[in-house]
Amino acid sequence: MMRTSHFRTLLAGAALASLASPAFALDGADLLAKLNATYATSGVTISSSNVATDGSTVTLENAELKATGAEAPVKLGTITMDGVEEDGEGGYTVETVSFQDINVTEADATVSAKDIAINGVIIPGTVVPGTLESLLMYESATAGPVSVTSKGKEVFSMSGMEANITRMDGDAGLEFDATLSDLKADLTSVEDPKAKDTLAKLNMQTLEGKVTMSGSWELASGKLAVDEYAFDFKDVGRLNLALEFSGYTLDFLKGMQEAIKAAEANPNKEEANAAMGMSMMGLVQQLTFNSASISFEDASITRKLLDYAGGEQGVSGDQMAQSLKGLVPIMLAQLNMPELQNQIAAAVNTYLDDPKSITISAEPKEPVPFPMIMGAAMGAPNTIPQVLGVTVTANDEM
DSSP states (O other): OHHHHHHHHHHHHHHHHHHHOGGGSOOHHHHHHHHHHHHGGGTEEEEOSEEEEETTEEEEEEEEEEETTOSSOEEEEEEEEEEEEEOSSSOEEEEEEEEOOEEEEETTEEEEEOOOEEEEEEEOSSOOTTSGGGSOBOSEEEEOOEEEEETTEEEEEESEEEEEEEEOGGGOEEEEEEEEEEEEEEGGGOOOHHHHHHHHHTTOSEEEEEEEEEEEEETTTOOEEEEEEEEEETTTEEEEEEEEEEOOOHHHHHHHHHHHHHHHHOSOHHHHHHHHHHHHHHHHTTOEEEEEEEEEEESSHHHHHHHHHHHHHTSOHHHHHHHHHHHHHHHHGGGOOHHHHHHHHHHHHHHHHSOSEEEEEEOOSSOEEHHHHHHHHHHOGGGHHHHHTEEEEESOOO
């Protein structure tokens, strides 16, 4: 029994000693160094006047963010990382990264934002070029209420923001989405007399809505697809932009950053800008256009605009619509694109008769390299609609 008790005491002592040993404490400086090694892919550097660790919490004091091309760093204040753990491969995982609330006043305007955080952060131990291990990954980013006041009156607010990132199978790429919720703008604060009068006649004292976005990015091909980038506002309508192109690889991003850094290092700014322009032209050669579209779904704003424009001309909204139908073909005749001109005129007529939706799409039969688009723009601009497969439709189901 004596030996057993002594053995247990030794085990307990060893356990306590190991827990208290500095060898098992988090190395905040190493975490920050690896964070910056990963951020280098994005051309961003984070600095801190002091890195403090307390258990599984790492705090960056007086943190600043410097982006490539930016004239001055952005002051972030105190950044708190909770639930920090080593991943066994030299990297770290962080449950939550919390930022200081923002409350900045300049002149008569004040901007405030609360509850800013990033969740599920992964900081790789070794940056592996061409893979997701070269990027700072996270699961979600959130922000609470945002408010902008001018002369003591709130002119803009947002209840919150959320963005999510998901890895594709086999780390082939990323899927992402974001939402800005409950956006509100006070339009009565507009000071320009003409704009104020126009808004009053349109009966638009406030603007309320949301912004949503979703898409994906494939690592190997560099295919970036923004499936939805929508601005949806009450009593106005929903404007949605979509775009897909390829060649936006990590090598492409690296080339952009190197061009910007080279320009920053050149004291001759005129020469630097010219060199960066040439570099960018070379990089654009790597991109390929796949598709794009812009669509608008009306929520009563079209009729209001027609009534307003008609009132300014002394006619009714319906009469204004008929007048526009006659003007559109005349204006389009200068384009020298007969097929597209007819499509636009037909779509405008349909939309003005019954405002529901209108869509402009560009979907070529095969992906088009950007150099081909640039060549068409310089040599024969009237061929661009054929090159890109442009179509215009109205009141179609979307």
